[in-house]
Amino acid sequence: MLDGKVIVITGGAGLLGRSFCKAVADNGGVSVVADLKEAPGQENFHCVDINDGASLDGLLDGVQRRHGRIDALVNNAYPRNTNYGRKFEDVTHEDFCANLALHLGGYFLASQKFIAFFRRQGHGNIVNLASVYGRLAPRFGIYEGTPMTMPVEYAVIKAGVLQLTRYLARYLAGENLRVNALSPGGVADRQPEAFQRAYREFCLNKGMLEPQDLCGALLFLLSDASRFMNGQNLVVDDGFSL
Numbered sequence: 001m002l003d004g005k006v007i008v009i010t011g012g013a014g015l016l017g018r019s020f021c022k023a024v025a026d027n028g029g030v031s032v033v034a035d036l037k038e039a040p041g042q043e044n045f046h047c048v049d050i051n052d053g054a055s056l057d058g059l060l061d062g063v064q065r066r067h068g069r070i071d072a073l074v075n076n077a078y079p080r081n082t083n084y085g086r087k088f089e090d091v092t093h094e095d096f097c098a099n100l101a102l103h104l105g106g107y108f109l110a111s112q113k114f115i116a117f118f119r120r121q122g123h124g125n126i127v128n129l130a131s132v133y134g135r136l137a138p139r140f141g142i143y144e145g146t147p148m149t150m151p152v153e154y155a156v157i158k159a160g161v162l163q164l165t166r167y168l169a170r171y172l173a174g175e176n177l178r179v180n181a182l183s184p185g186g187v188a189d190r191q192p193e194a195f196q197r198a199y200r201e202f203c204l205n206k207g208m209l210e211p212q213d214l215c216g217a218l219l220f221l222l223s224d225a226s227r228f229m230n231g232q233n234l235v236v237d238d239g240f241s242l
Helices: 015-026 053-067 093-121 152-171 193-200 211-222
Strands: 006-010 030-035 045-047 072-075 124-129 177-184 233-236
Touching: 006 015, 006 053, 015 030, 015 211, 030 053, 045 053, 053 093, 072 093, 072 211, 093 124, 093 152, 093 177, 124 152, 124 211, 152 177, 177 211, 211 233
Parallel strands: 006 030, 006 072, 030 045, 072 124, 124 177, 177 233
Antiparallel strands: none
16 A cells, blocks of 8 residues: 555654554555664664654654655654643643643654655655544543543644644645644553543444554555545544544
8 A cells, every 4th residue: 555655653662653663564665663762673763852853864864865765754752751641730831831842842843854855855745643632622521530631731732733734734735745634532551441431432333442443544644545635634533522
């Protein structure tokens, strides 16, 4: 489906990233794992900090020298500080701003660096990982009885990712570059059973998703089958947001 396309996936060693990299490779593409955390067994790994311009420049240079091209960037990294995940009342202004800078700011910087490369190359594609909570008010009831919450930073960041997607798609009009977003629903990652049951009540078939459930949509956005999709947000959430 990807026919030799070279795809850079930030956060490629993480929960979603591992499945995304495998799906790209299984469908004829070259997956470049870009992460702060080393990916054991991945020969096509680059250590990168998406909030460091020099680190991103090194990634672009290394991939270009090895493969001669880069067809797409998947902004999938999930940087956050150690205080991330607190309830609204407990979030400090400093932590709120720091997490927006790390996550949304990192997506901005990675996009800026890759767009400059794509312009020189003459083509490119960016897929931003957003979330249903970038377009939907949080359903706080599903967190009751658990230590979990929907972090205010996350909701604001993912809404920003969606607007960044639309902004860049329009800004790059006529340049043979496109930018879309993929918005997953909840992904299973050892959450409490009480939360998973409450979450499932809003879904139509499965409930919490597995990482591989998102791969078909990502492959579509990376492939030529979606070549005239631009500035769009593809939602995969088993009907949670209905």
